[in-house]
Amino acid sequence: MKVALLNTNRARRDSSAPLYSASEWGDVDTTTIAVTFNENLKSGLDYTTGVTIKKNTVAQTINSGTLQTNAALVYYVVAAAADIDDTFTWEYAPGTITDVAGNALAAVTAQAATNNIGSHFKFNDGQDSGHFCQIYA
Numbered sequence: 001m002k003v004a005l006l007n008t009n010r011a012r013r014d015s016s017a018p019l020y021s022a023s024e025w026g027d028v029d030t031t032t033i034a035v036t037f038n039e040n041l042k043s044g045l046d047y048t049t050g051v052t053i054k055k056n057t058v059a060q061t062i063n064s065g066t067l068q069t070n071a072a073l074v075y076y077v078v079a080a081a082a083d084i085d086d087t088f089t090w091e092y093a094p095g096t097i098t099d100v101a102g103n104a105l106a107a108v109t110a111q112a113a114t115n116n117i118g119s120h121f122k123f124n125d126g127q128d129s130g131h132f133c134q135i136y137a
Contacts, residue, residue, distance in 0.1 A: 014101035020108045021072075023090045026116030030081040031063075033113055035090055037105070040071035042098045047074050050095025054110070055086050071100075084118035 021036040028034060033053055041047075047065030053076060054060065061079040068075060082088070089110040097105040 014099065014103065016099075017103040018097070018099040018105050020090075020092070020105070020111060023088075023111060023113035024116055025082060025086075025088050025113050026119065028075060030083065030117055031077050031079070033076045033078070033088060033090060035074050035076065035113075037072045037074075037099075039099050041067055041074070042100050042102070043067055043071065045098065046096050048076070048095075050093045050097070051076065052089075052091045052093070052110075053078055054089045054091075055080065055082055057087075082115075082117060084115065086115060086117070088113035088115060 018041060019038040021038050023033055023035040025033045045067070047067060048062045051062060051065065052059055053062060055078070063077045063079055065074055065076050067073075076090075090108070090113055091110040092105060092108040094104060094107055
C-alpha cells in the first residue's frame with residue numbers, strides 16, 4: 001500500500017496585490033511626496049511609470065521615485081516646490097509597481113495627500129526634529 005504525504009508546512013504564496021495606504025507632503029521637504037503602501041514593494045523598479053502627482057490640480061514633473069529602507073514607502077521628488085496652501089493628489093494607472101511576490105498594484109484614483117508643510121520643524125537628525133504647536137491665549 002502506498003501512502004501520499006501532504007506537506008502542510010509549505011510556505012503559502014502571496015497572491016494579494018499591494019494597496020495604496022496614504023501619502024503626505026512636507027515631512028521630507030517641499031518637493032517630496034511620501035507614499036505608503038500596505039506591504040513591501042519589490043526593489044529595483046521604476047516607481048514613476050503610471051504615477052501622476054498633481055499640485056493644485058496641475059500635473060507635476062516627477063524627477064524620481066525611490067523605494068526607502070522601509071520597503072512599503074516610496075519618496076517621489078517633483079520639480080516644483082510647494083507651500084502651505086497647496087493641495088496634492090497621487091494617482092496610479094497600472095505601470096511597473098509590484099510587491100515582492102510580483103503582484104501588481106492596481107489602478108489608484110486620485111488620492112489627497114496630507115500637506116504637512118509648515119507644521120514641522122525639520123533639522124538634520126530625527127532627535128532634533130519636532131512638530132510645531134501653536135498655543136493661543
